Amino acid sequence: MKIGVLGGGAWGTALAQVAARGDQPVTLWAREDDVVTSVNTRHENSSFLPGVPLSPAIRATSDLADLSDCDALLVVVPAQFLRAVLSQLPAGNRPLVLCAKGIEAGTQKLVAEVARELHPDAPVAVLSGPTFAHEVAKGLPTAVTLACEDEALRDALADRLGSATFRTYGSSDVAGAEIGGAVKNVLAIACGVVEGAGLGLNARAALIARGFAEMTRFGVARGGRPETLAGLSGLGDLVLTCSSTNSRNFSLGVGLGQGKAASELLADRRTVAEGAATAPVLREAARAVGVEMPVTEAVCALLDGTPVRTVVDALLARPMREEAR
């Protein structure tokens, strides 16, 4: 199975490295010419994944037509740009493995839903979990959820991508797998705020637990299964992203917690903090299905410029209630 990767950011590059294990040829599509040149000449993505040597079996291109000989595509374009890129991809029935984490603004669609709309003949899978790109690219041990309704395809993808250091755990719950990844980015911003505002480790643990409760409520309302949300793509990724400044979302939250404006923190960045785009969409999507998401609402308020103290006071003033509700 020849693998193509759509998206030459940190995660697309790390996944190309995974797929190139044993020097199997991989085509990596990137929109930036400097990324293509850097990967092809120096075997490094100096823009998005600097300092990690890449397999020479990875060939980068900025021409989507060069993906025509690939049997399956890993789709790693950030959620808000996915529609534009997938619209340019010729129609076909090659499997699309969605690896971005977000919800599309305007449509409230999850990334696999966007893919199904634009490429109805292509089977979809979702690969998601606690995966800092630089660790994966260096071959450090990692485990992910690989969700696909077609069991034979799921097994084939697991055979092709999995290894001792990149362990795939299969699931048929596509919606559950992608909801965990999208929601945890928003909750990671909240945990960063706790850090930046110096609210302490008790508060961060409380936020992870209550954040997981709202992730589960929303995920189940959108058709995901609780056990998927409690797995690698949900709770696993939530724990990772809520505990490290290696996370762009957590770091954004630290800045917000220190009183900096979102506009200042998001200006001129080349890398994505998906949670900033997902938060307002998630708030609307949750309201649409009647699910309460107070942490998400708080993140939206902070991104809109409400002072940290006001947002924290409002969260702490919420009525106390039964934990299981």
Ligand SMILES: NC(=O)c1ccc[n+]([C@@H]2O[C@H](COP(=O)([O-])OP(=O)(O)OC[C@H]3O[C@@H](n4cnc5c(N)ncnc54)[C@H](O)[C@@H]3O)[C@@H](O)[C@H]2O)c1
């Ligand atoms: N970096 C990680 O550790 C990691 C791990 C797992 C999942 N993800 C997810 O993977 C997705 C991609 O993130 P990343 O970390 O690879 O990105 P990145 O921050 O390293 O790079 C930004 C990416 O956005 C792309 N981009 C910017 N403007 C664009 C446009 N107008 N049209 C199309 N593409 C555009 C760039 O080409 C680049 O590929 C995100 O959904 C992210 O949440 C990232």
Ligand SMILES: O=P(O)(O)OC[C@H](O)CO
């Ligand atoms: O840096 P972040 O916050 O986008 O997180 C990266 C990955 O999603 C962690 O699994």
